[in-house]
Amino acid sequence: MLRVLGHSSAACDGMSRRDLLRAGSLAALLPGVVSSSVAVARRTNETPAATKKNPRAKAVILLDLFGGPSHIDTFDMKPDAPPEIRGEFKSIPTVLPGVRVCEHLPLLARRLDQMAVVRSVSHKYNSHNPYGVMTGFDGGHDQTDYFARPTNHPSVPSVCQFFGVGRGHDLPGYVMLPAAPGYTQGLRRAGPYGGYLGPRFDPVSSTADAHASESITESKDFYSHTIIPLGEPRLPKIDGGMTLDALNTRRSLVQQLDAKAAQLDAHHATRRDAAFDLLLSPKAKTAFDLSHEPHKLRDRYGNDLFGQSVLLARRLVEAGVTFVTIHTEARPNGHWDTHENNFNMLKGLLLPFLDRALSALIDDLRERGLLDSTLVVVTGDMGRTPRVNGKAGRDHWPQCGFCLFAGGGTKPGVVHGTTDKIAAFPADHPVSAGDLVSTVYELVGVDPESMVPDHTNRPQHISHGGKPIRGILR
Incomplete structure (x- = not known):
C-alpha cells in the first residue's frame, strides 16, 4: 500500500491525493513519465531487425x-x-x-565552405510547433496537431531509438534543450516526442532557469530586439534541495504508481528509470556542468540562454548522447x-x-x-513572406525556407536549390520536410524507407514519402 506521512485525502483508487501530488511533482518535469500509464500496451522490448545501414x-x-x-x-537574399x-x-x-549571405552573418560567411545550404525547403504546415521539423510530416493542422498527443507521428530521434540507434546507458540517447517547446506558455507543443511509438521514446528534457536582460512590462516586448534571454539549461530541478536518498524514495513512490498502471503500459517503467538515472548519474551532472568550459569559449558561443544551450549540446555529444535538439523559444522574444520589427530583431538579436x-x-x-561524426542541422518552422508588411515585419511562409547541414557525412561547400526572383517558391530541387528527415535517417544508419506501427498498428512511413537529398551527401 502507498503511504506518505501527512494528512491525506484518498483518491478513488485508494491512493491519497498527497501521494499522487508528491510523485507527480517530479513526473511533471519529465514529460511522459506518468502519462504513459494511459497508453495501450502493445509493444515489446525487441529492436526491429533489418533496418540499419552503415551510419556516417x-x-x-x-x-x-x-x-x-x-x-x-x-541565406537567400534578393538584392535586385x-x-x-x-x-x-x-x-x-x-x-x-558567387554565393552571398546577409551582412549580419559575417562569421558564417567565412565558414560556408564547411556547410551545405538548402535554399528550397517547401512544405504545407503553417504552424508554430516543431511537428514538421521533428517528424517530417507536413499534413498537420492546428486544430488537432498543435499540442503533443499520443497519436502524433514520432520524432526522428524517437524513431531512431525505436530501431536501436541512440539508446543511452549512463546517459540518455535523446536530450532536448533548453526545455520542452511551449514551456514559456504553459503548453506542450507537438513534435519532439515518441507519439504513437510510446513515451518510452520521448526525450529527456532539461529545464530552463531563464530570465531576461531587461524587465518585461509590455506586450510589445514580444518583438523587442534589446531584451536578451539569459540563463542556462539545467538538469530537471528537484524542489526543496532534495537529497539523493529522498530522490530514491521518490523513485520508489513512482515505482508503486507504475505497478498500479503496469497492465496498461509495459514500457513506461523503462522511460521513468532513464529519467531518474539521468538525475542520479555523475556523468550526466558533469556533462551538464558548463562551469567546466573556459570563459573564453563560453563567450564565443554567447552568454545567453541559446548560446549556452548550443555549447551544452556539444558537451552532451562529446559525453555520448546521440541526439540533442535545441528549440529557440523563451519569454518574451526568444523566437x-x-x-x-523584423529587421531590428534580426540584426540586434x-x-x-x-x-x-x-x-x-x-x-x-x-x-x-567530432565534426565528421556529428551531423549539425539548422532549420525552422517555415520561411517568411517575400513582401515586408506594414509593421516592418514578415509573415508566415511555409512555401519557401532554408536548412543548413554540416558534418556527419554531408558535402561541405554546397548550395542546393534555387528560388524565384522574390524567394517565394523553389525554382528547382524543392525539398520537403520528409526529405529533410529522410536525409537524417540516411546519415545515422536508419533506412529512410522503414515503416513503424502507429497507435492502431497500421504501418506508417517514417519519412512520410521523403527521400534523402543526394546532392548534399558525400
Missing part, C-alpha cells in the same frame, strides 16, 4: 529556429528585387565564389516569429546569436575531431 553520423545536433526564420534576410521585397539588409560575399553560436559549434566540433 554517430550523433546529431538539431538547432530548431522556432518561429520561422526569414530566408530572404539570411524591389525594396518592399529585398528589405533593409545588404549582402556580403562568402568563401564560396524567430518576426511579424513586427537573432542573427548575432545564430552567427556566433553556429560558427563556434562548427569550429569546436572540428577542433575536437
Whole structure:
C-alpha cells in the first residue's frame, strides 16, 4: 500500500491525493513519465531487425529556429528585387565564389565552405510547433496537431531509438534543450516526442532557469530586439534541495504508481528509470556542468540562454548522447516569429546569436575531431513572406525556407536549390520536410524507407514519402 506521512485525502483508487501530488511533482518535469500509464500496451522490448545501414553520423545536433526564420534576410537574399521585397539588409560575399549571405552573418560567411545550404525547403504546415521539423510530416493542422498527443507521428530521434540507434546507458540517447517547446506558455507543443511509438521514446528534457536582460512590462516586448534571454539549461530541478536518498524514495513512490498502471503500459517503467538515472548519474551532472568550459569559449558561443544551450549540446555529444535538439523559444522574444520589427530583431538579436553560436559549434566540433561524426542541422518552422508588411515585419511562409547541414557525412561547400526572383517558391530541387528527415535517417544508419506501427498498428512511413537529398551527401 502507498503511504506518505501527512494528512491525506484518498483518491478513488485508494491512493491519497498527497501521494499522487508528491510523485507527480517530479513526473511533471519529465514529460511522459506518468502519462504513459494511459497508453495501450502493445509493444515489446525487441529492436526491429533489418533496418540499419552503415551510419556516417554517430550523433546529431538539431538547432530548431522556432518561429520561422526569414530566408530572404539570411541565406537567400534578393538584392535586385524591389525594396518592399529585398528589405533593409545588404549582402556580403562568402568563401564560396558567387554565393552571398546577409551582412549580419559575417562569421558564417567565412565558414560556408564547411556547410551545405538548402535554399528550397517547401512544405504545407503553417504552424508554430516543431511537428514538421521533428517528424517530417507536413499534413498537420492546428486544430488537432498543435499540442503533443499520443497519436502524433514520432520524432526522428524517437524513431531512431525505436530501431536501436541512440539508446543511452549512463546517459540518455535523446536530450532536448533548453526545455520542452511551449514551456514559456504553459503548453506542450507537438513534435519532439515518441507519439504513437510510446513515451518510452520521448526525450529527456532539461529545464530552463531563464530570465531576461531587461524587465518585461509590455506586450510589445514580444518583438523587442534589446531584451536578451539569459540563463542556462539545467538538469530537471528537484524542489526543496532534495537529497539523493529522498530522490530514491521518490523513485520508489513512482515505482508503486507504475505497478498500479503496469497492465496498461509495459514500457513506461523503462522511460521513468532513464529519467531518474539521468538525475542520479555523475556523468550526466558533469556533462551538464558548463562551469567546466573556459570563459573564453563560453563567450564565443554567447552568454545567453541559446548560446549556452548550443555549447551544452556539444558537451552532451562529446559525453555520448546521440541526439540533442535545441528549440529557440523563451519569454518574451526568444523566437524567430518576426511579424513586427523584423529587421531590428534580426540584426540586434537573432542573427548575432545564430552567427556566433553556429560558427563556434562548427569550429569546436572540428577542433575536437567530432565534426565528421556529428551531423549539425539548422532549420525552422517555415520561411517568411517575400513582401515586408506594414509593421516592418514578415509573415508566415511555409512555401519557401532554408536548412543548413554540416558534418556527419554531408558535402561541405554546397548550395542546393534555387528560388524565384522574390524567394517565394523553389525554382528547382524543392525539398520537403520528409526529405529533410529522410536525409537524417540516411546519415545515422536508419533506412529512410522503414515503416513503424502507429497507435492502431497500421504501418506508417517514417519519412512520410521523403527521400534523402543526394546532392548534399558525400
